[in-house]
Amino acid sequence: MKIETFGVEQWMNAWETKCAYNVAETCVESLTVAELLEMAGMSQEQMAKDLAAKKLTYGWIEGSEKLRSLIAGLYRQQKAENVLTTHGCIGANMLVHRTLVEPGDHVISVIPTYQQHYSIPKSFGADIETLRLLPENGFLPDLSLLKTMIRDNTKLICINNPNNPTGALMPVELLQMICDMAKEVGAWVLCDEVYRGLTQEETYSESVADLYEKGISTGSMSKVFSLAGLRLGWIVANPELIAKILEQRDYDTISVGMLDEYFAEIALSVKDKILERNRDIVRENLKVLDEWVNNEPRVSYVKPKAGTTAFVKVQTELSSYEFCERLVRETGVMFTPGSALHTEGFVRIGYANNIEVLKKGLDLTSEFLKTIP
Numbered sequence: 001m002k003i004e005t006f007g008v009e010q011w012m013n014a015w016e017t018k019c020a021y022n023v024a025e026t027c028v029e030s031l032t033v034a035e036l037l038e039m040a041g042m043s044q045e046q047m048a049k050d051l052a053a054k055k056l057t058y059g060w061i062e063g064s065e066k067l068r069s070l071i072a073g074l075y076r077q078q079k080a081e082n083v084l085t086t087h088g089c090i091g092a093n094m095l096v097h098r099t100l101v102e103p104g105d106h107v108i109s110v111i112p113t114y115q116q117h118y119s120i121p122k123s124f125g126a127d128i129e130t131l132r133l134l135p136e137n138g139f140l141p142d143l144s145l146l147k148t149m150i151r152d153n154t155k156l157i158c159i160n161n162p163n164n165p166t167g168a169l170m171p172v173e174l175l176q177m178i179c180d181m182a183k184e185v186g187a188w189v190l191c192d193e194v195y196r197g198l199t200q201e202e203t204y205s206e207s208v209a210d211l212y213e214k215g216i217s218t219g220s221m222s223k224v225f226s227l228a229g230l231r232l233g234w235i236v237a238n239p240e241l242i243a244k245i246l247e248q249r250d251y252d253t254i255s256v257g258m259l260d261e262y263f264a265e266i267a268l269s270v271k272d273k274i275l276e277r278n279r280d281i282v283r284e285n286l287k288v289l290d291e292w293v294n295n296e297p298r299v300s301y302v303k304p305k306a307g308t309t310a311f312v313k314v315q316t317e318l319s320s321y322e323f324c325e326r327l328v329r330e331t332g333v334m335f336t337p338g339s340a341l342h343t344e345g346f347v348r349i350g351y352a353n354n355i356e357v358l359k360k361g362l363d364l365t366s367e368f369l370k371t372i373p
């Protein structure tokens with residue numbers, strides 16, 4: 001199978017371990033196991049005892065009932081039977097595409113977004129069309145344009161809410177309108193919701209799984225719960241689709257690791273505490289970024305409403321790739337070039353990590369901006 005290279009992941013692979021100031025990271029600052037236990041009020045001795053007693057079998061093939069119920073609890077009206085665990089949200093997205101998309105199917109995806117949503121269906125031979133999110137629309141999808149793109153045979157519409165890289169947040173009314181349009185032709189709506197809950201203002205963001213019987217939500221422990229090391233994600237959808245996805249999943253997952261499940265259960269049992277910590281981080285850190293953008297004449301942005309990233313326009317003669325490569329080589333500061341997200345003229349800043357790294361990275365970027373055309 002031929003597939004386009006994954007722009008963002010290749011950029012991360014190349015620089016993540018070599019940079020001094022990582023302002024490209026998209027997780028809210030990750031938790032240590034000790035921090036997680038402390039938040040859950042659990043002793044390290046208890047954890048050691050629990051882990052030592054575990055017989056390392058494959059565990060629950062579809063995900064333990066307890067874990068799937070905890071995941072279902074992140075939604076308004078889902079049950080354990082609507083949930084399937086996966087290897088990260090990346091595994092969840094792949095499985096949904098693989099289950100639904102066949103050669104010749106018409107698939108629509110927003111862009112910019114996580115590249116899986118247009119490159120995977122394309123690699124399967126789908127007729128893929130992209131709907132560009134524009135700053136003049138606050139990076140929200142233009143529904144009149146979407147309406148003209150939807151055909152009788154549209155199989156799948158892919159959206160991402162909150163959006164990576166722009167930080168745009170679709171309100172429930174807009175999500176409902178997309179679902180209604182999809183319903184007219186019987187299309188599925190896959191919403192990558194891996195940043196769901198990380199809002200700047202509201203405390204709740206809606207899921208397509210709760211709005212539409214053919215709405216599919218993917219998510220994970222990585223960003224919102226700061227536990228990317230668990231590699232634990234999920235798909236939430238109607239049980240008939242879950243059964244079909246399971247047929248595919250037998251070929252590449254078997255089960256999610258039981259140690260990952262153990263820590264995910266602990267985290268989800270104190271989900272409100274982790275969410276509170278993480279909302280505080282994204283809100284405090286965005287203030288720092290916002291002040292920088294407002295005082296730096298060569299940059300501008302649509303201020304994010306959610307998520308962990310901002311898509312910043314830079315006035316420069318350099319391409320986004322040249323800009324980011326020179327920035328990281330000359331100052332150690334790592335951003336992500338818009339070209340890695342198929343959108344020239346922008347850079348993506350991940351602002352949800354260590355605040356001191358963010359401040360230093362932005363200061364160094366201001367110095368760097370004085371030296372380039």
Ligand SMILES: Cc1ncc(COP(=O)(O)O)c(C=O)c1O
Binds near residue numbers: 223
């Ligand atoms: C929109 C989006 N979906 C999925 C993923 C993959 O997340 P995970 O670590 O859960 O596999 C990412 C990671 O950056 C992402 O930004």
